[in-house]
Amino acid sequence: MSEPAAPARALLAAVAGDRFTELPYRPTAAHRADEGDAPIGWPGYGAARALAARRSGEAEAVVCGLGRVGGGEAVLIAFEFGFLGGSIGRAVGERIAGALITARELSLPVVSLIASGGSRVQEGMFALAQLQRIATQLVRLRAVGLPHLAVLAGPVTGGGWATLGAGADVRLALPGVQVGFAGARVRPPGADPAAYTAEAQAAIGQVDELVPPGDLGPAVARWLSLLTTPAAGPAPPPAALRSVAAPGTGWAAVELARDPARPRADAYLRAYFTERVALGCPDPGLRCGFGRHAGRAVAYVAQLGTATTPAGFRAATRLLRLADRLSVPVLTLVDTPGAANGAEAERDGVGSAIAESIMAVAAATIPVTTLVIGEGGSGGAVALTSPGRTWVTPDSYYSVVAPESAAAVVKRGPEQVRVTADQLRLRPADLVELGVARGIVPVG
Structure with a gap:
């Protein structure tokens, strides 16, 4: 009571x-x-x-x-x-x-x-x-x-x-x-x-x-x-938190992104913001909120390396629309093997939740900055990615779909997953060369 x-x-x-x-x-x-x-x-x-x-x-x-x-x-x-x-x-x-x-x-x-x-x-x-x-x-x-x-x-x-x-x-x-x-x-x-x-x-x-x-x-x-104190202009991308040698193959890039020792979103948020408040989010693999960077407010959506649920995408959409109304620039940290794709996610409307998130980014009148800090898998990643304002860390990859799923789609066996990873052009350097990413952020 x-x-x-x-x-x-x-x-x-x-x-x-x-x-x-x-x-x-x-x-x-x-x-x-x-x-x-x-x-x-x-x-x-x-x-x-x-x-x-x-x-x-x-x-x-x-x-x-x-x-x-x-x-x-x-x-x-x-x-x-x-x-x-x-x-x-x-x-x-x-x-x-x-x-x-x-x-x-x-x-x-x-x-x-x-x-x-x-x-x-x-x-x-x-x-x-x-x-x-x-x-x-x-x-x-x-x-x-x-x-x-x-x-x-x-x-x-x-x-x-x-x-x-x-x-x-x-x-x-x-x-x-x-x-x-x-x-x-x-x-x-x-x-x-x-x-x-x-x-x-x-x-x-x-x-x-x-x-x-x-x-x-x-x-x-x-x-x-x-x-009520928005930053002026786009949020600058955070610096990378780990120094690694450039991966020589696509599969090497995937292994770096999946390394359990790799810095995760919480570490990036702590390094970037001097204070933060969090919006409610029932997906434990997602963080949404507002923080102070260089004295001004920046909104954030950060994936924690898990498959993002429909509820997580809805929380991200709420944050994006609220930040847009308040003229607060947004930083998204992408790190997911992909969107949740089980029966429960389908029953919860994962497709429409992803669609609303993609459209919230597309409709934003404020700048959205994206940093891929780990796995950038398929629709789960693109739903929070800003076209034209995306950077990558040295230990990340970004792909149309994870290499294992890509091999299955084109009817290849498990033994061809590594070759498929190379063909997907998913390494940080590949992404910059292809124009998908603006650059590889330096280590801070």
Whole structure:
């Protein structure tokens, strides 16, 4: 069982300290003139609102304003769970929409501190329509390249999760909070409560970071800094981390790339970035996130030498599209024998996942830099490769398909795999000569 949600003012203080100014609330003319605070005449609704206001000290279930987070200003939206469970009615929707409009007008990022049970039943369809109103403003925020970071302070269910929560660019959560579309009172009988937690959402990549309450302020500031300080121009390729003699044959290049002692993506990421934050990714063979290189933000996708799964490609696509919206250049580190190709991967849509990743690279308006650091196998590699801006390390190879698979495709026996590797022209020097790679990076 999760702890009760912190009051809105406590959440605001955790993120912005005393540097918060509340925005004024001005109801729309329709709200004032027509149904006011009881749009469908729900019995006792006015009294329930008045009691919630007295108990919580807030006029509504959300508090919106401007705050100083780390070194920059942001629009903050904080839910008050003590006001009717942080539920979203018309006044809440208007306040949130107004805050998102203010963010666009001032070119500021948005931080939502969410503790909400979803749409307010006592307002009927007027409440549900607020999800569309909020979504419209979130789309407009995305269109101008401003980031939206959500903190799931919990519980976060129903429309609170399905709009501001799951719809945010980055999602942080306090450990143990309840997160899921279905609230505890409307789930199927016998539903496993463990599936409706921040930890469960993190396991499937829907939560990017679990943050202890005491670390919330620094974590939000770190994320906002990396999302709003993009590097200018393409990310330079990292230096190679191992010196090796140039392979004389294709098979020798394959053996170098498959050497267990070869530096892997984590070593390259540590050497390249001074700090990093990671987006959620359910594929353990892939890293996605934002880091600081030479003082500015660069996004990254890095393969760890395993067959990339459909979930991994979807995570990479999310990173690429987010970085493009925020004008942050991207570095991809390619190292995979190929995409996962078993029955489970097919059932999970591996072909479409690869297609979306390839198209995300092709559609990017920001520069994408690729370094092949090990195996560059087939579609699993090309899905994350930037044409025209690809480099290779001395201990890598890049091929239309792995030599063993290539021999099988052209109906050759295992004894001809090494000859096939030579014919594939997959060595680093071959790739440069053919124009596939721009160069072999030197050892740093």
